[in-house]
Amino acid sequence: MKKVTLFLLLILAVCFSGNVFAISAKKEIKTGFVYVGPVGDAGWTYSHDQGREEMEKLPYVEPSTFIESVPEGAESARVINGLVRKGHNLIFTTSFGYMDATIDVAKRNKDVVFMHCSGFKTAENVGTYFGRMYEPRYLSGIVAGKMTKKNIIGYVAAFPIPEVIRGINAFTLGVQSVNPKAEVKVVWTQTWFDPGVERDAADSLLDVGADVLTMHQDAPATMQAAEARGAYVIGYNSDMRIFAPNAFLTAPIWNWGSLYTKLAEEVHEGTWKSEQLWWGMKEGLVDLAPLSSAVPADVQALVTEKANAIKAGSLHPFSGPIKDQSGKEVVAAGQVLADGALLGMNFFVKGVQGTISK
Amino acid sequence: MKLVMERREISSPLLRFSAPIASIAVALFVAGFLLLASGVSPLAAYKEILIESLGSLYGLSETLVKTTPLIFAGLGVSLAFRMQIWNIGAEGQIYMGAMGATWVALFSGIQNHWVMMVAMFFAAFFCGGLWAGVAGILRARWQVNEVIVTLLMNYIAILWVDYLIYGPWKDPKGFNFPLTAQFGDAARFAEYFNTRFHSGFFLAVFCALILYLFIERTVWGYEIKVIGSNPKAARYAGMNTGMAIFFVLFLSGAIAGIAGFSEVAGLQHRLQHGISPGYGYTAIIIAWLAKRSAIGVVIVSFLMGVLLVGGDSLQLLWQLPVAFVYAFQGLILFFLLASDFFIIYRVKLVKGVING
Numbered sequence: 001m002k003k004v005t006l007f008l009l010l011i012l013a014v015c016f017s018g019n020v021f022a023i024s025a026k027k028e029i030k031t032g033f034v035y036v037g038p039v040g041d042a043g044w045t046y047s048h049d050q051g052r053e054e055m056e057k058l059p060y061v062e063p064s065t066f067i068e069s070v071p072e073g074a075e076s077a078r079v080i081n082g083l084v085r086k087g088h089n090l091i092f093t094t095s096f097g098y099m100d101a102t103i104d105v106a107k108r109n110k111d112v113v114f115m116h117c118s119g120f121k122t123a124e125n126v127g128t129y130f131g132r133m134y135e136p137r138y139l140s141g142i143v144a145g146k147m148t149k150k151n152i153i154g155y156v157a158a159f160p161i162p163e164v165i166r167g168i169n170a171f172t173l174g175v176q177s178v179n180p181k182a183e184v185k186v187v188w189t190q191t192w193f194d195p196g197v198e199r200d201a202a203d204s205l206l207d208v209g210a211d212v213l214t215m216h217q218d219a220p221a222t223m224q225a226a227e228a229r230g231a232y233v234i235g236y237n238s239d240m241r242i243f244a245p246n247a248f249l250t251a252p253i254w255n256w257g258s259l260y261t262k263l264a265e266e267v268h269e270g271t272w273k274s275e276q277l278w279w280g281m282k283e284g285l286v287d288l289a290p291l292s293s294a295v296p297a298d299v300q301a302l303v304t305e306k307a308n309a310i311k312a313g314s315l316h317p318f319s320g321p322i323k324d325q326s327g328k329e330v331v332a333a334g335q336v337l338a339d340g341a342l343l344g345m346n347f348f349v350k351g352v353q354g355t356i357s358k
Numbered sequence: 359m360k361l362v363m364e365r366r367e368i369s370s371p372l373l374r375f376s377a378p379i380a381s382i383a384v385a386l387f388v389a390g391f392l393l394l395a396s397g398v399s400p401l402a403a404y405k406e407i408l409i410e411s412l413g414s415l416y417g418l419s420e421t422l423v424k425t426t427p428l429i430f431a432g433l434g435v436s437l438a439f440r441m442q443i444w445n446i447g448a449e450g451q452i453y454m455g456a457m458g459a460t461w462v463a464l465f466s467g468i469q470n471h472w473v474m475m476v477a478m479f480f481a482a483f484f485c486g487g488l489w490a491g492v493a494g495i496l497r498a499r500w501q502v503n504e505v506i507v508t509l510l511m512n513y514i515a516i517l518w519v520d521y522l523i524y525g526p527w528k529d530p531k532g533f534n535f536p537l538t539a540q541f542g543d544a545a546r547f548a549e550y551f552n553t554r555f556h557s558g559f560f561l562a563v564f565c566a567l568i569l570y571l572f573i574e575r576t577v578w579g580y581e582i583k584v585i586g587s588n589p590k591a592a593r594y595a596g597m598n599t600g601m602a603i604f605f606v607l608f609l610s611g612a613i614a615g616i617a618g619f620s621e622v623a624g625l626q627h628r629l630q631h632g633i634s635p636g637y638g639y640t641a642i643i644i645a646w647l648a649k650r651s652a653i654g655v656v657i658v659s660f661l662m663g664v665l666l667v668g669g670d671s672l673q674l675l676w677q678l679p680v681a682f683v684y685a686f687q688g689l690i691l692f693f694l695l696a697s698d699f700f701i702i703y704r705v706k707l708v709k710g711v712i713n714g
Contacts, residue, residue: 038679038680038681065674065677066677067670067673067674067680068673068679068680069680071632071635072631072632073626073630073631073632073633073635074554074621074625074626074633075635077554078420078423078424078554078667078670079670079674081416081420082410082670082671082674083674085416086674086675096535097630097631097632100540100626100627100628104554108552120532120533120535159536159631160524160536161534161535161536162533162534162535190517190520343533344533344534345534346534
């Protein structure tokens with residue numbers, strides 16, 4: 001049966017692509033991971049590393065390799081190429097800035113499969129993958145909207161790129177769905193990982209009266225700032241409650257393991273083809289960490305209800321009516337923002353206090 | 359018994375030559391213990407570094423790719439050092455040079471490859487030069503410390519480039535990601551041997567030769583040396599020191615700016631955040647180690663390239679943490695700088711008690 005499928009796929013490839021191309025099935029899978037930060041004990045890279053370990057349990061997956069703190073941009077091409085030259089045949093590049101380098105190396109190594117996280121460029125041997133993090137972000141916004149007393153929520157954010165803006169908007173829509181009076185203040189740090197800068201940004205938000213914080217960063221500095229000042233905090237990337245046992249409410253988190261396992265299986269069987277994967281809560285790639293006991297039971301029930309609705313497909317965080325900061329309606333009632341618009345998102349919704357440089 | 363240090367009257371050529379080599383050996387020795395502690399054989403690791411960076415056409419090409427921006431930036435910084443001017447701002451000048459070259463590549467509308475190359479070159483040259491020139495004017499007219507000015511202007515340059523790529527220069531087809539559009543073929547260097555090795559390297563070596571001739575064979579070069587070693591005598595001899603300070607900082611920044619041109623035209627093919635992962639700062643160390651000689655800059659840049667490219671393989675092969683690679687590179691630089699001390703000073707054991 002598998003052979004028939006493969007044969008049909010090959011025929012399809014010939015028919016549709018015009019040039020004959022298929023990645024051959026690989027008996028042994030040797031995977032390499034390019035990380036943007038150190039693995040550490042929490043955060044973006046840590047979550048990828050957890051996924052890597054889970055994937056390694058497959059019998060035909062050889063011990064994998066990862067390279068930490070690889071600078072984004074052209075510099076990364078050398079590292080990616082190094083993985084190819086050491087015989088890796090499935091390579092994951094886990095940050096946006098590796099996009100051009102991944103495409104460039106892939107062009108010269110057609111029999112290696114590359115998966116680039118969070119980008120938009122593909123090739124016959126390069127696919128992309130990412131998660132609909134805006135879904136659990138929206139849920140965490142509901143928690144924040146219910147828990148804030150001063151109606152000021154602080155958001156420490158790295159760079160004004162669509163992914164981060166989408167998260168801020170989804171979070172704010174969640175907040176406003178339960179508490180239209182609450183506002184979300186955004187502070188940009190212009191860095192993914194810099195505990196000192198992140199801490200300063202978090203403190204500045206606490207100084208202007210925020211009583212719930214959240215963040216889009218890799219370090220747990222925001223968690224520690226909230227813990228120190230007795231505010232609540234919502235983490236990101238991985239369950240960060242150990243950094244803020246009292247302040248922690250919940251965290252939108254990544255579970256890369258299932259995706260990585262599936263991709264390794266596909267490459268092993270020869271069924272892999274280049275596509276743009278964008279999984280959500282339904283597939284389990286993103287999720288909301290268990291709510292802490294500080295969250296009242298009625299809020300817990302509400303979040304569970306909304307989570308189930310998102311998984312069932314009956315609730316989309318970006319359903320109209322949505323207004324932008326100036327009050328202009330950008331999504332009409334009954335409409336849902338399309339994936340293309342989500343991927344290039346470049347405006348803030350009503351309720352966000354902050355600016356995107358243009 | 360007491361340990362005293364005294365300045366050497368002259369440092370012998372043998373010492374000058376052997377001290378850096380000895381210091382690299384000591385650094386390798388010390389790093390060897392770190393490797394042993396992580397369960398890696400030091401000899402195997404060093405062999406791997408050399409093989410990775412020099413042992414194949416590919417490795418060599420990558421080492422030269424890495425060497426290229428370091429040469430430009432190192433030349434720029436070392437030129438200013440000649441006059442005892444401390445240009446800590448090569449990083450920012452690289453960014454400004456890259457910006458100038460990018461502006462030409464994206465918005466000038468030039469179609470011809472060579473016209474485009476020349477235009478990008480001069481745009482980078484003047485952007486980097488004027489950026490450093492600000493510090494030159496401040497220093498020449500009002501004695502403002504150029505270390506502070508050049509250093510702080512790095513942050514301005516990087517943020518300014520960020521502003522451009524997040525705002526007006528953002529690729530309209532790039533899903534709002536902070537990148538400019540990719541350059542057309544006219545604005546790209548040639549690449550060789552199906553590697554990333556590009557023409558920028560030849561330009562860098564050519565610049566080093568020109569600079570060498572300029573310093574050693576022209577009156578201006580001579581003035582720079584004199585002003586550097588004795589500004590009062592230079593003024594007494596009728597040299598216009600203020601003009602020279604501005605001129606040297608301008609040229610220093612201009613050469614660093616060419617690194618930006620070379621990086622965007624040869625490697626990145628667009629402007630984006632982080633086009634220089636600290637080349638401008640590494641350049642300070644390079645200029646220092648190269649003893650301000652243009653040819654020395656080329657050699658030291660190459661060694662630095664070997665270290666950076668080979669260092670990656672430690673992670674790749676043995677899964678050593680990235681911190682180890684940094685520690686390893688730091689050790690080598692530490693001992694190289696220490697060797698400088700022993701070239702200038704001699705340490706003696708003196709018998710008896712010395713007053714004070």
